[in-house]
Amino acid sequence: MSVTEGKFTVAALADLHANERRERSYRDLFAEISKVADAMVLCGDLTDTGKPAEAEILAEDLRACSVPMVAVLGNHDYESGQEGEVVKILSGVGLRVLSGDGCKIGDVGFVGVKGFAGGFGARMLGSFGEPAIKAFVAETVRESMQLENAMRSVKAKRHVVVLHYAPVVETVEGEPPEIFPFLGSSRLAETIDRFTVDAIVHGHAHRGRHTGRTPGGAPVYNVAYDIEKPTGRPYALIEL
Template sequence: MTDSGRLRVAAIGDLHVKEDAVASYRDLFGEISREADVLVIAGDLTDLGKPREAELLAEDLRACSIPVVAVLGNHDYESDCAEEVARILRQGGMRLLDGQSTEIEGVGFVGVKGFVGGFGRRMLGSFGEPAIKAIVAESVNETIRLENAMRQVRSERALVVLHYAPIPETVAGEPPEIFPFLGSSRLAETIDRFRVSAVVHGHAHRGAYEGRTPGGAPVYNVALHIEKPNGRPYALLEI
C-alpha cells in the first residue's frame, strides 16, 4: 500500500492465453507483483475457453506474489467449458468473481462479466421476438447479480470489475456498428446506485482508456491493447 493507505491495483484485460503457449505472462506478472498490491484481470483470460489454456494461465500466475481478482469474459465461454476453466483458475489461487464480492486491505472488489445491449436511449429493449427478449433478460440478469454483489460490500472503497463496458466513452474507437455488442448502460445505472471508487473493464480492444458513468464514477478500459498512461500493458490505479 502507499504511504497514504491507498491500495495499488494493477488492472489488465483480454490476455487471451492460447493453447500453444507462444506468449507467456510470467515476467509481466512478476513485474506487477513488484509494482502493485493486487492484480485485477477484466475477462477474456483464455482465447477459446479451453481448460488447457486455463492451466497455462494458472502456471504463469505462479510468478504473481500478490492477490489476483478476475472475472470471465465472452471468450472464456467459447468451448462450453467455463465451469472447468473457473475451477482450474480458482485452484490456482485466483479470486474469480461471478456475481460476488471480496475484500482486500479495506477495498471491496465486485465482479460480474456483464453483457451486451447498447447504451443510452439506443439500448436494446425487451420487445418483439423471443430471441431479443432473451438477450435483454440476460443483460438485466447480469445487472441484478452486480447489484446483489454491491450490496455485500461493507468497505467505503469499492472497485467494480467487468468484462463488458458500462459506458460508450470507453468503447469509442471501435466501429459504431458493434457498440451494442460491447456493453450496456444497464451496468452503469446499477453502479451509480452505490459508492464506487472506480470501474475497470476490457473487451473493447480499440476503445479509449478513460471515461465516467453518468453519476461520476471513473471507468477504465484496461484491455491489453489499450494504451495506458504508464506505458505498460496494465493500468496502475490507487484505490
C-alpha cells in the same frame, strides 16, 4: 504498506487470450505487477477459447504473481462450454474469479460480473418483440441484478467494480460504431451509480479508449491488453 490503510494500488488488465500456441508469456509481466501493485485484477477473456488446456497455461504464469488476484470471465472463456473447469483450474493457483459476488482485500471491496451487451443510452436495446430479443435483454438485466446484489453484500471503505463488458460508451469509442451495442450496456452503469464506487475496470473493447465516466461520475477504465495506458505497459495502475 498495510493494505488496510492508506494508498492502495490496483493493477488491472484484460483480454489475455491465453492459448495453446503460447503466443505470449505473462510470467514476467505478473512478476512485475507484484512489485508495483497491492492487487491484480483481470477483466475477462483470460483464455482464447475457454479450453482447460489454455487455463492450465495461464495458471502456470499466474504462479509468478505474489499479490492477491481477482478476475471475472469474458465471452471467450465461455466458448467451449467448460467455464466451470476453467474457473477451477485458475482458482487452484489463487485467482479469485467473481461472478455476481465479491471479496475484500484489506479495506477494498471488489465486486464483479461478466456483464453483457445491449447498447448505450437512448439507443439501448429494449425488451420488445420477438422472444429472442427479450431473452437477449433479459441476460443483460440478469447480469445487472447480480451486480447490484454483489454491491449490497460487500461492505468496505473503498469499492472496485470488475467487468468484462463496458458500462459506458466512452471507453468503447475507437471501435467500429456498428459493433458498439455488442461491447457493453448502460444498464451496468445504471446499477453502479446507485452506489459509491471508486473505480470500474473492464476489457472487451480492444480498440477503445482508456478512460470514461458513468453518468453519476464514477471513473471507468478500459484495461484491454492492447489499449494505450499511462503506464506504457499492458496494465493500468489505479490508485484508490
